[in-house]
Amino acid sequence: xxxxxxxxxxxxxxxxxxxxxxxxxxxxxxxxxxxxxxxxxxxxxxxxxxxxxxxxxxxxxxxxxxxxxxxxxxxxxxxxxxxxxxxxxxxxxxxxxxxxxxxxxxxxxxxxxxxxxxxxxxxxxxxxxxxxxxxxxxxxxxxxxxxxxxxxxxxxxxxxxxxxxxxxx
Numbered sequence: 001x002x003x004x005x006x007x008x009x010x011x012x013x014x015x016x017x018x019x020x021x022x023x024x025x026x027x028x029x030x031x032x033x034x035x036x037x038x039x040x041x042x043x044x045x046x047x048x049x050x051x052x053x054x055x056x057x058x059x060x061x062x063x064x065x066x067x068x069x070x071x072x073x074x075x076x077x078x079x080x081x082x083x084x085x086x087x088x089x090x091x092x093x094x095x096x097x098x099x100x101x102x103x104x105x106x107x108x109x110x111x112x113x114x115x116x117x118x119x120x121x122x123x124x125x126x127x128x129x130x131x132x133x134x135x136x137x138x139x140x141x142x143x144x145x146x147x148x149x150x151x152x153x154x155x156x157x158x159x160x161x162x163x164x165x166x167x168x169x
Contacts, residue, residue: 019147027134046130053123060084091118095125099136
């Protein structure tokens with residue numbers, strides 16, 4: 001697999017010849033030609049992420065009711081609500097941006113806790129992106145097309161076996 005693009009190069013002598021597309025979670029490589037149940041997978045991913053977001057909101061509501069029952073005070077309640085709202089907004093933005101470019105691993109590691117708290121935002125970003133395309137499809141398609149162009153450019157320059165080439169004297 002190439003470090004930059006994530007596409008997998010196939011050796012030159014292989015029958016397929018050229019880079020292979022990188023699989024996307026839940027979609028495999030069906031995103032390339034939109035075949036083998038791609039539309040159903042998109043519907044399933046959108047439905048699943050929306051259902052998970054709704055279930056998560058219900059769980060957060062139970063947590064809110066627990067704060068009300070515990071009578072912790074309005075300050076703590078406002079802090080908890082603000083924390084989940086801000087973290088969800090940041091998680092949504094980070095997840096949405098991750099569909100368009102490769103995320104920085106160091107930044108992801110530093111945001112791991114914040115993204116875990118804002119999991120509802122990540123689920124909603126996945127839902128909205130699934131309505132348009134497979135999440136990350138645009139990025140993978142750009143990288144795959146660039147790898148294919150590069151492979152074709154490399155292949156067009158090579159003609160025959162260079163060791164059998166006659167030298168001019």
